[in-house]
Amino acid sequence: MEIKPAGKYIYSDIELDREEGQVIEDLKANSQEPIPDPDRWLDEKLEQNILLTTVDALINWGRRSSLWTAICFPACCAFEMIAANGPRFDLARFGMEILRASPRQADLMITAGTLTWKMAPNVRRIYNQMAEPKWVIAMGACAISGGIFASAEYAVVPGYNRIIPVDVYVPGCPPRPEALIYGIQMLQQKIARRKNIDVRKLLER
Amino acid sequence: MKFERYGIGIAKGLTVTIRHLLRHPTVNQYPEQRLNISRRFRGNELVWNREKCTGCGTCAKTCPQGAIEIVTSTDMTENKYVVDKYQVDTGYCIQCGLCVEACPYEALYFSHAYECAKYRRGELVQGKEDMLDRPERKVSGYFYPDKAKELPEQTMLVEKVTEKR
Amino acid sequence: MTIPLSGKDVASKIEEKFPGSVVESSQDNLVVKGNFLLDAARFLRDTEGLDLDFLNFVTAVDYYDHFEVVYWLSSLEHNHSLTIKARCYDRENPVLPSVVGLWQGADLQEREIFDLFGIKFEDHPNMKRIFLWEGFAGHPLRKDFI
């Protein structure tokens, strides 16, 4: 039996591909240095103001107990992420059962998997689309440093912190669901320390 | 598409779901309840025994990643190597276990810890002092069957037990 | 068990039909000339008794002075297999005919070879990069890449 090959694609635009390639090359050239960790809060002292701290505490409590995750699961770690979301570890206990396909409804990005340069502009765009305030957990060796694939320099981004700032690093390849939940709890501690209302700015007014 | 038996399939499926009300729960409430993890669990850190190590560097040679950095100098008086620097980047290590498998002097183990998340990238690098074998550090039984025997038995989902600690 | 066909026997059959097409043959495989590749492949697929209708994989190997494209064929009916190879010596602009018209399964794999080795397959319906982006310099699986 003779089967006809499918032939030319109706839509296969080389111009568009070139444009996308240019975006990738630009990003690659501009992100050779890692973005420093947003860790200034670790050394800061808390301001003493009872009213504002109470408001802050309330806001932070609301924020940290309803973290919604944006879908950005390129590779292997995704399955440990799903396992953490799944029946056995059940992230819903922390108010984060929803995986949002739309980044505009999410405030946490769990970067589960290897990031390639081809994917990097998309991840940057997802991050930019997420609602403020937003946090990032780098899950697994690939997300932290490129891991096992770090030596394939031509394709793999050595760590998400080249593209976006990372709040918590969870090592492992892949980390156990418990390790991820521990990382999320660390992030919750960070959110609890966050100052939403700046006292000095209020006094200046 | 004809629906000759409309609703029966869905009703049957729902009975399966409803029956789950009577089942033993699967959920493990992690921070309060902890599973006993596998005795061979490859933890996110390495444990290093300074006395047994001869500084041969087999671990660094075997590592497919090159994540282990070992610098040695010769001690002429006792005729052996002294390890000056021993360093593993746990953010780069993939826990494949080849270094532990390769160590000819049984000086390198996996730790049994998995709660190793950090706020800063630099803190993930494990120096010589962090890796030292201390009695309070639980050692994994990966490739060390006698060490595995000391660890508690793994909690299996098959056995329907969730252990409270 | 899948029986590997003897490259020598098949080579003599191909040589009979298309004189001068086989470069060399051994027990395991046979190497055909690039410009006879399509004829030889059609012969292997359609001949009674051979019926190599399943293309397991296509890949390429870089031997510094030439590229070798490997086609692993098998027949589901007779349960035998055969490896045929084609070489191209031009490093700057290597070209081979595409077998997509015979086995559609080669479609994505030939694009992959083009992407990673830079071997161009003529008459392929969509010969462009598959894994890496347009504008990427070089072909990573070549031995001289970086």
Added chain:
Amino acid sequence: MAVRTEPFVLNMGPVHPSTHGVFRMRATLDGEVVIDIEPVFGYLHRGIEKLAEQRTYTGITPLTDRLDYISSMSNNLAYCLAVEKLAGIKVPERAEYIRVIMAELQRIAALLIAVGAFLNDCGAYFTPFLYMFRERERIVDLFEMVSGQRLTYNYMRAGGVSQDLPEEFMPALRKFMDMMPRFMDEYDRLLMQNEILIARAKGVGILTGEQAINCSVSGPVLRASGVNWDIRKADPYSIYDRFDFDIPTQATGDCYDRYRQRVEEMRQSLRIIRQAMEQLPSGPVRAELPQLIRPPTGEAYARIEAPKGELGFYLVSDNSIAPYRCHIRPPSLINLTALRDMVRGWKVADLIIIFGSIDITVGEIDR
């Protein structure tokens, strides 16, 4: 009356809940009818084949874990078979049996994910997926017991397996084997006669046998099209010729058949594991080998029937400690060749189902 519309292009992915990872499709639509699609790959191209050329034969095993990350054991097995074929290594009897048990458990785990994700695409949002994930968790427990990791096992080595089974493994496996058939029946009760599933999947995305062979499709997708071809029977590797099992096939090759095919294959895997458990001999689990393997110059292609299809490793050796070339035959990538033929003329909603029924892993497509 058909309304004529201009064809327009819909971009799906690379981040989309139903594309199973970072996969992108440019679909050309006429109204809601798909007239052409162009899959765009490479969002997870990590250069595994390039990295393999720089590593020792032992050091490649962790790389294979991350190929098709939901069936690491199968990948390990395929790679180890290729190295053993290349270097002429004989594997101890007990190791062979352990490998078969692991590969078949892995097949069940991977097919559970495949079926669950397919039903997820059909609109059963997460309910069956979580059921199946729970059963997968039981298998992962067993793997964790023997290898110490939950996803990337790195358990098999050229010449055997890395460590012997722990003593608590066999009782746990026996318990699992007693439970699993009951769960399979439960899935059937939950889903098989479900009207929504039948309405959405039956007769959709038909792939004929000839087309499947021409597109080099393998695995459950090929068998669902009525072609009786399983490498475990046709070209037995390891010790599969010692076990008694059937190759289920389906007739039409639509999405529903592919779903049924996967469920049937899980039952056959259970049969194989049961036999392997009974016959498991004692003895060494690893052949005595030097630390660095140096196979003689040559080439070898070893293939196995992985959960997704024919997974093969083509190794070329130049008598050094690292392979000269390591090519992986990825079943996911090659199965996708048929996607374009299957989706043409169907609606966008069917595109998702047809794509889901092929069951891909992006890690293996892009490598």
